[in-house]
Amino acid sequence: MTKRYREIGKAGWSYTLITSLVGLIYFSPVLWIILTSFKTRTDALAVPPKLFFTPTLDNFASVFYRSSITTGTSQATDMALYFFNSIFIAGTSVGLALIVGTLAAYAFSRYPLRGNDTYLFIILTTRMMPPIVVIIPIFLMFRLSGLAGSYWGIILLYTAFNIPFSVWLVKSFFDELNPEIEDAARMDGASEGRVFFRFCIPQILAGLSATFVFGLILTWNEFLFALLLTGVETRTVPVAMARTLGGEVGVDYGLLAAIVTLFLLPIFFVTFLLQNQLLRGVTFGTVKK
């Protein structure tokens, strides 16, 4: 192996340049939003768009405190609650789905049923249709059971949505493990529970992190069910964001951009924290040790 292939940063200028250009194209919409969040209303609507402007934090302030048009006094918005809702609902449901999914995946991987693949396929079919087709039955079920508008309702729904994905992904991580290690632990006196928690789980932490982040991103951005099934108290940020669009004085793009920018931060933070695990997780099994 020559040195060229081993050293990071030795790909050469041309490759680096092309890669950063492609990266920039992908990132440009996000960059646009972030820039807009620092613009005044006039700057935000300027044609051609301004790349250089005097930044302002007014938009961020008005995410949480907005002056009422009728009275002119500053009023707290409920945005803080919505952010809490988004974090709480997405975090809990993805966490629950991961726990249930991991247990199911272990069973599917290690104790296959007769017709194991059929069950796995059935689990996956729930993700094959666009969610909107089941919106009416689900809405009716929620109304009847009294779950509509409650935290538990939306959390259970999101958990149910995330489980198939978790089962499939986590199963593939379990499949990659060397079953000899589990056998060895059994020979060495470990109980089945100990085999699972002490030896299987630590080996797939990277995979679990990746599954968690993917699930979190999907759930975090979910709009349709949140719109229909959350109440005033349990509203999530995407729904709240949509509601600012229909304001009394037209669309306040600066405000919207500020909410989006704040909305990006938690996901960005989680992904950043788990990035090493994530990289190992998504490449799990692609390279044989």
Next chain:
Amino acid sequence: MTIELKNLTKRFGDLTAVDTVNFDVGDGEVLCLLGPSGCGKTTTLRMIAGLEYATEGDVFLNSKRVNELAPRDRNVAMSFQFYALYPSLTVAENLAFPLYAEGLSSSEIEARVQKISDTLQLGGILKRTPGQLAEGEKQRVAVGRSIIRDPTCFLFDEPLSRLDVQLREEMRGEIKEVLQDLSRPTVIVTHDQLEALTMADRIAVMRDGRVEQVDTPHNVFQKPTNLFVAGFIGTPQMNLVPATLSELKGAGKAEFAVKGGQSMTIEVDPRIQELSVGTNVTLGVRPRNLEISQEKSQDGLSTTIDMVEPMGAETLIHLNDGHQDLRLVTDWRVSLSEGQQVNTSFPPGVTHVFTDDEKVLRTS
């Protein structure tokens, strides 16, 4: 302490992986399960360990039937083909792990880990994790972890298959030494006959789930009971020549006709008298027993050298007369060249006769 298998059978659906296997291993004895891949040797081992349940038949450990016991209740130590070291634990913790289950005090555990690490020279790597070890070191740790307890028996699944040739030879000696000190019944699974021949007290040769022969390494090599064992054991492989019995000459002497019109009169087992003239048999002779003679002799075939393979101290010669292949091993100093005409000779008593049902003809 003993291991005893009685009519042990394992079926996976329609596939019979292990078919009525019977053998027993005595205290301090090392038995090698030898056979080609997929012959059921690992499954047999896993049934002794309790990792697979027997479909039929029984496993006795210390004369106690253990069929229904879980692995951890059988007190059996096993080392795995891919070492199966616990990746999140250090070497010391790996070694100590089987002891936790036994509920030993931490000072006792420490003392045992120390003792094993002295025996296997693991002192320098106790704090490392398995990911940081070389293959040979992993193998040592795996062996260490299986011998740290005081189990009823030891099981080794392909202990040396992942090592390179030099290390393999080194570890073979080391494991043999360790096993001698342990004096517990031990079963080693291997597909490498050299490993089996060197390490085992007895070898069980397996094919398609059945045990073909259980015997000492010497007897498995010198007195194969059937065609499969004869062909499987020994490198280079035994010459197997299809022939027809054409005349019985008494005192174990008989004339055989082979393909291509040649015939030879050789001395084989006296039980050849039981066969009638015209019977088809297979003659088996080891390449090292076959000799080259100057002139055409009654007890051999004339043929042509097809290929010469120097193997260091010896030379392997492939012979072909257009009808059958023969392999012959001679001293490296004998000068032979490809295309040369030679005469072979089958010395008395080295040729095995296998009948149609693949069984050997032998006065036991």
